[in-house]
Amino acid sequence: MSSSNSPCAACKLQRRKCTQDCVFAPYFPADQPQKFANVHNVFGASNVAKILNELNPVQREDAVNSLAYEAEARLSDPVYGCVGIISILQYKLKQIQISLYNAKQELARFSSGQAIHPTLYSPGFIPKLQHLDNPSSSSSVLPYIPTGADTHGGQLAIRETQRQLHQQQQQQQHMLQMQQQIFEEQKMVAAVAAREQQEREFVRFNTGFDPPANLGSINPNVYNQRNDAAAGMSPLALGTFENPYLIQTQVAEPQHHLQPQPPQQGQQSQPQQPKLESKEGRS
Amino acid sequence: MSNSTRCAACKSLRRRCSKDCVLAPYFPPTNPQRFACVHKIFGASNTTKMLEQLPLHLRAVAVDCMSFEASSRVEDPVYGSVRIISQLQEQIIEAQSELVKTKGEIAFHNAQQQQQMQQLQMIHAIAQEGEDQPSWLSSSQQDLFPNINQQQLEDYNYSNTFCGFEF
Numbered sequence: 001m002s003s004s005n006s007p008c009a010a011c012k013l014q015r016r017k018c019t020q021d022c023v024f025a026p027y028f029p030a031d032q033p034q035k036f037a038n039v040h041n042v043f044g045a046s047n048v049a050k051i052l053n054e055l056n057p058v059q060r061e062d063a064v065n066s067l068a069y070e071a072e073a074r075l076s077d078p079v080y081g082c083v084g085i086i087s088i089l090q091y092k093l094k095q096i097q098i099s100l101y102n103a104k105q106e107l108a109r110f111s112s113g114q115a116i117h118p119t120l121y122s123p124g125f126i127p128k129l130q131h132l133d134n135p136s137s138s139s140s141v142l143p144y145i146p147t148g149a150d151t152h153g154g155q156l157a158i159r160e161t162q163r164q165l166h167q168q169q170q171q172q173q174h175m176l177q178m179q180q181q182i183f184e185e186q187k188m189v190a191a192v193a194a195r196e197q198q199e200r201e202f203v204r205f206n207t208g209f210d211p212p213a214n215l216g217s218i219n220p221n222v223y224n225q226r227n228d229a230a231a232g233m234s235p236l237a238l239g240t241f242e243n244p245y246l247i248q249t250q251v252a253e254p255q256h257h258l259q260p261q262p263p264q265q266g267q268q269s270q271p272q273q274p275k276l277e278s279k280e281g282r283s
Numbered sequence: 284m285s286n287s288t289r290c291a292a293c294k295s296l297r298r299r300c301s302k303d304c305v306l307a308p309y310f311p312p313t314n315p316q317r318f319a320c321v322h323k324i325f326g327a328s329n330t331t332k333m334l335e336q337l338p339l340h341l342r343a344v345a346v347d348c349m350s351f352e353a354s355s356r357v358e359d360p361v362y363g364s365v366r367i368i369s370q371l372q373e374q375i376i377e378a379q380s381e382l383v384k385t386k387g388e389i390a391f392h393n394a395q396q397q398q399q400m401q402q403l404q405m406i407h408a409i410a411q412e413g414e415d416q417p418s419w420l421s422s423s424q425q426d427l428f429p430n431i432n433q434q435q436l437e438d439y440n441y442s443n444t445f446c447g448f449e450f
Contacts, residue, residue: 042333044326051324051360059361066365070352078333079341082364083348089371096378103385110392 009036014045023052027064035068042071291318296327305331309346317350324353 007018008025013036018025024045028036039048048067052060074081290307293300295318300307306327310318321330330349334342356363 042329043324044329047324047326051356055360063361066362069365070356070363074333074352078337079345080348082352082368086364086367086371089368089375093371093375093378096375096382100378100382100385103382103389107385107389107392110389110396 006030009033010040010045013037013040023049027052027061038071038075039064039067042074043067288312291315292322292327295319295322305334309334309343320353320357321346321350324356325349 007016007030008022009028009030009032010024011018011022012030013033024036028039039045043051048064051063051067055063070082073085077084080087289300289312290304291310291312291314292306293304294312295315306318310321325333330346333349334345337345352364355367359366362369
């Protein structure tokens with residue numbers, strides 16, 4: 001709180017008496033003269049006083065700090081001011097989002113091999129990212145269009161770009177959430193496929209012959225049984241297998257798959273089931 | 284000059300709009316709200332002073348930016364356009380941390396794959412050596428796994444070692 005002996009920076013600059021109810025005194029201390037000088041140069045003392053008087057005392061400090069920030073930006077860049085900072089940050093954010101998108105694509109390749117979900121290539125999303133790869137095409141990055149006489153269009157372009165930015169961010173968040181779900185599913189699918197391969201090798205080791213391809217489809221049952229103990233399914237829960245993975249539709253009825261097999265393979269498959277079960281118990 | 288040809292600035296300030304009015308090209312009479320915002324926040328004299336310091340070809344851009352800042356401040360008297368800056372900064376920080384996390388996962392998967400490849404190469408090398416070893420050594424291996432041929436032994440080792448890194 002300033003006294004008559006130590007005027008605030010505002011009253012000192014304006015060379016007037018700093019009273020006890022001076023609106024500037026709490027926010028422009030005497031040891032920061034440059035802060036008020038910048039604000040006064042850009043906005044003017046009367047305009048700042050009007051703005052502060054319209055606000056609650058609780059909000060005034062934040063308002064003064066944001067005004068000081070804007071004034072400093074405007075003085076350091078008389079053409080663009082804060083808008084230049086916004087443009088730079090928008091560009092930086094989009095660059096990071098592009099890198100993040102590419103990184104998630106690369107991560108998806110690890111989970112699924114070479115398969116990539118079609119939603120990653122949604123036409124509403126990719127063109128914008130591809131468009132941003134070209135730095136010279138800055139019209140979508142800067143929030144204004146320097147049209148000169150067409151000032152109304154420039155203002156609309158700024159608001160439109162704001163809306164577009166918000167929409168893009170919402171869309172990207174939604175896409176990233178979908179991608180995360182897809183990545184988790186693909187990881188589980190890859191794990192199931194690897195487990196199938198392992199079971200086939202076990203069967204080959206036990207019996208000395210390659211099992212038919214659809215016999216390997218029984219294995220997800222075993223995998224699920226190990227991972228879902230509460231399910232209470234037997235290792236060869238034929239006919240009761242619940243397929244959580246929409247991609248693998250062939251594993252729905254494993255017992256049903258056994259029946260149409262050639263006779264020699266069908267006869268050999270029957271005595272092998274206990275061995276497979278015992279093998280499962282051992283491993 | 285008649286009243287109908289005055290720019291929005293001179294109309295708002297109720298003054299004569301001269302031919303060399305600095306504000307006239309950027310505040311047409313068709314959009315009085317634009318100047319009203321700029322006048323409320325920056326003031327007409329400050330606006331004129333700032334435009335006079337700029338070259339002609341940059342003034343339109345400057346007015347657009349000032350108009351944007353003024354309208355943001357009118358909508359949000361506390362933070363104005365600074366709110367957009369802080370939101371963008373927060374989003375950048377979040378995106379950066381997510382990018383770092385994703386790159387870490389990629390590095391982990393890369394390392395895992397390399398380890399698996401090295402294990403496979405070792406297995407193949409061992410299998411190759413097994414073929415080249417003297418018969419007394421390979422027969423002792425067969426004694427450990429009776430009724431199993433060498434191909435089955437290699438397949439078992441292959442599957443056990445490869446799949447062992449999956450879990």
